[in-house]
Amino acid sequence: MSSRINTILILGAAGGIGEATARRFHSLGKQVIVTGREQDRKRLEQIVNELEGLEYRIALDGILRHFPKLDTVFVNAGIQNHYDIFQNPPPNLAQEAIQELTTNLVAPILVAQAFAAHLLSLAKQGIKTNIFLTSSSLAYFPVPFYPTYCPSKAGVASFCKILRWQLEATGVKGMSVVEVAPPYVDTPLNAHHREQTDALQGGPEKAVQPMPLDEYIDKFFDLLENTKQDGSINDEIGVGFGGQGQKVWKQGYESLLRGSGMTD
Template sequence: MADTSSLPPSPRSERANAPLAFITGASSGIGQALACRYHQAGWRLALVVRRADELRAWVQAQGWPTERCQVYSADVAVPDSVIAAAHACLAQQGLPDLVIASAGISIGMDTAERGDLDVMARTFAVNNVGMAATFHAFIRLMRERGSGTLVGIASVAAIRGLPGHGAYCASKAGVVSYCESLRGELRGTGVRVLTVLPGFIDTALTRGNRYPMPFLMSAPDFADRAFRAIQAGRSYFVIPWQMGVVAKLLRMLPNSWFDRALQGRGRKAREGEHR
């Protein structure tokens, strides 16, 4: 038998040995932009969405080979659904090196309206419980391996509550605290927990906003900056950095000044409300 040990690896074997990223919310916006950036960097992908057939068609249109990218169907708001997708990934592609919980929803609410309490419950189901369920299936195996990165996508909206945005702001504040707690729990195991706080990113979630959005940036630009920050292992970072400065200044404002500054600010559109 010929000695092939000195031959360069085939493209197929290189792909099989490439690191694996598991990304939820990959059908659009930030999640899809992150998927594109990681594919560009040569990673294998496990993408989780509700409408898997649509994303598979999109992936095929991009020319991404199936050995580089698999799509799994799951409703992140249902823990057992996203856990099943994680188990399918483990069976078909192996244990991810990176998990990004990017799935999220943003809907305005008015606490005086009974229906908006259901909006709040759904927001927490996706943005918070869904994130924990996304990480759940991988944590024990990553600890055993001694490596892995879990990334929670929060928002600068976590830093101060905005009028009409109670469900979203509260959920993203919860993401920050949850990831901080998880980071402490996994310290010393080799598993890193990172928190990303996007500012205003040009996606379907923000295009209907009825208020100014300073430092608005494109989703691909955000994804490139997030990729570099994640690779650097930064535990907490705001993108763009200018929004981090603004958020810190707002956090320092006395409540009376903050309330006055936001008086009359446009509210986030409620479900079914004209944007």
């Protein structure tokens, strides 16, 4: 892994998995650039002050001008809303759903488009490049609590596969498209509605409990080191339920697609 990643841009790094991932890459001696929303500026500044050499941006404009050797992009930003369409739907449901789909699905597609040509160009020059897109175990195991979050992450999982197949069609080696599928991790993502989802599962004693963040990061980086025979990063990195969902898809649906001639 170390030989493939030198300069990495991590989107959505003001907290949770994104921040923890940025900190780990920084500890490994990588050049790390982090991003967040305007309201995250103070938090990003705090992280930068703690970690010497780490840089932050609010907008993506100018990233490639300042970091022309950027070889890895990690899209991790996401939001999660809890609501019931039939019982007590929120009055601003349309706004919430659009925002959630935009952040979780539209934004990763646009980011991939923004950096695809650059990463492909470096790969043609023999420089190993990577794009990581974060889906979720809920892309494969939807639950009734999150009627927009689950399909948005299923869309990311699907987009990863399509992007990888399109990359294969170019014939260019040395670039990887990696789908990262975390399980339920203890982060602020669902902090504002965790009590509600626990209650729907019969209370905190019966509810599925999140994986500690440090444990997830350790497992993710262990899997990151488990490369293919040629040293390239695996197509999927899934921890816990995320990995199980990816495995079932590959064993079933991918084999059906390839058998039908839909993909090579």
